Amino acid sequence: MRLNPRTVRQIDSPFGEAGELESRRRGERDLLDLSQAAPCYPAAPAVVEHIAAVARDPHGGDYTDIAGLPHLREAFAADLSRSYLSHVRAEQIVITAGCNQAFCLAVSVLAEAGDEVVLAVPYYPNHDMWLRLNGIRPVYLEPGPDLVPDPEAAEALITPRTRAIVLVTPGNPSGVTAGPEAIERLAEVARRHDLALILDETYRSFRDTAEPAHRLLSDPQWEQTVVSLHSFSKDYAIPGYRVGAVVASPLLNREVMKLLDCVAICAPRIGQEAAWAGLTLAQEWRLARARELEEKRRRFAAVMAERPGGFELVSAGVFFGWMRHPFAGRSTEEVVRDLAIMYDTLVIPGTAFLPEDGRMLRASFSNVDQKSFADFANRLTAAGMSRTTIPAN
Structure with missing residues (x-):
């Protein structure tokens, strides 16, 4: 079977790749999954x-x-x-x-x-x-x-x-x-x-x-x-x-x-x-969940204001934190891979949303409870202090 070369590798889904990274993590901590945005509560x-x-x-x-x-x-x-x-x-x-x-x-x-x-x-x-x-x-x-x-x-x-x-x-x-x-x-x-x-x-x-x-x-x-x-x-x-x-x-x-x-x-x-x-x-349930998420955004922004590990929050709203990582000499895919494998933390690389590598990451803070924000910041701090990297394969 011949495949259309336009569909091979260069157009892979970033969300599917996040799942592959999860399978490779060391598992030294509980997984913090801030990859694909989804409500963390059941339907009304x-x-x-x-x-x-x-x-x-x-x-x-x-x-x-x-x-x-x-x-x-x-x-x-x-x-x-x-x-x-x-x-x-x-x-x-x-x-x-x-x-x-x-x-x-x-x-x-x-x-x-x-x-x-x-x-x-x-x-x-x-x-x-x-x-x-x-x-x-x-x-x-x-x-x-x-x-x-x-x-x-x-x-x-x-x-x-x-x-x-x-x-x-x-x-x-x-x-x-x-x-x-x-x-x-x-x-x-x-x-x-x-x-x-x-x-x-x-x-x-x-x-x-x-x-x-x-x-x-x-x-x-x-x-x-x-x-x-x-x-x-x-x-x-x-x-x-x-x-x-x-x-x-x-x-x-x-x-x-x-x-x-x-x-x-x-x-x-x-x-x-x-x-x-x-x-x-x-409808009232819908409005209450939106208010809760806005409070979660404020708490996430407050935690990230300290720039843990040198990671900078550029913007935050609705379900997402848009962040810049501090590693100017490394590819964003490599940084995301290390966060997943070494620190049990899943985020999506900004290269999924940009035509070029701008050192950006997307963290879906809606996926976790507010108590996990401090843990997330601690893992970023540890990643920022580390110089160890994981091979691509």
């Missing part, structure tokens, strides 16, 4: 009770409409309308098997091999990986000093082959939230050039404000430019249920549904029911 009781009832229903395992359960789409449209002070309609929503699938389907409608898509740096690695796997050239938009992309810099990257600008806000891996004005200026750039602005808003519920993330959905013409992607995984602690959404024009969604029908037929019914239960029965 109301969600669990509802999905248990669905599982017992004779039709609980049936297919749904390709676009998703009508009652979920209506509930999500109402939630978005409240959150964005706008009027979002159910026909503008397609439910997908997670936000990763939402991105893949939307981009596959908008671009093809040979086209270009502008990715704001640091980018989410699966976005970069999907583009390159499909022969679409990612064009990297460097961030400003506040880690928010500059619209003028974005405009300078646009060519006749550009099809979209992609921004994750709040950011993964940086945790930084772009303000409404910055998002709206990017949308204006996209509109002038007849491009899509793809906003991955997976972490919108974990911002430190109840104000709308942006005002784009209040514009009667937003469908011509905006593609908003969402996830229910973090909001309701159901990442394994795989449920997300594309919010876009009915015209774009019609094409998204053709692809969805081919790859999955529909998003899993049980995940859709869990998302509906969260939206209608667990």
Whole structure:
């Protein structure tokens, strides 16, 4: 069997590689897994009770409409309308098997091999990986000093082959939230050039404000430019249920549904029911978890303010700490490998989110309890003092 050389090694998933490192660790301490972000608490009781009832229903395992359960789409449209002070309609929503699938389907409608898509740096690695796997050239938009992309810099990257600008806000891996004005200026750039602005808003519920993330959905013409992607995984602690959404024009969604029908037929019914239960029965629970996570962020930032082992916290928000390691002469992959094997600590190298090695690491502080932050700092201190390295193989 011949393999496409573009898919071999150079586009491996950083999250899968973190699992390989875990298997090699010395195990002298309990594992601190700050790699893949996930809630460290179970789903709300109301969600669990509802999905248990669905599982017992004779039709609980049936297919749904390709676009998703009508009652979920209506509930999500109402939630978005409240959150964005706008009027979002159910026909503008397609439910997908997670936000990763939402991105893949939307981009596959908008671009093809040979086209270009502008990715704001640091980018989410699966976005970069999907583009390159499909022969679409990612064009990297460097961030400003506040880690928010500059619209003028974005405009300078646009060519006749550009099809979209992609921004994750709040950011993964940086945790930084772009303000409404910055998002709206990017949308204006996209509109002038007849491009899509793809906003991955997976972490919108974990911002430190109840104000709308942006005002784009209040514009009667937003469908011509905006593609908003969402996830229910973090909001309701159901990442394994795989449920997300594309919010876009009915015209774009019609094409998204053709692809969805081919790859999955529909998003899993049980995940859709869990998302509906969260939206209608667990909103207070959702807000309480967001407040807890904000307190966790403050505690993590306070611990990292001492720069343990020379590791510097550059930004922190939602689920993530974006850190710079102190080893100027070493590759970030090597530093991450040593942290895993010698110090039983899993993080993701910044090279997964950047086109070049910038000595950055992503630590998902949401994965551990606050009592573990001091332990994490102690392990970084020990790593900073050590000059021992582990061979690559």
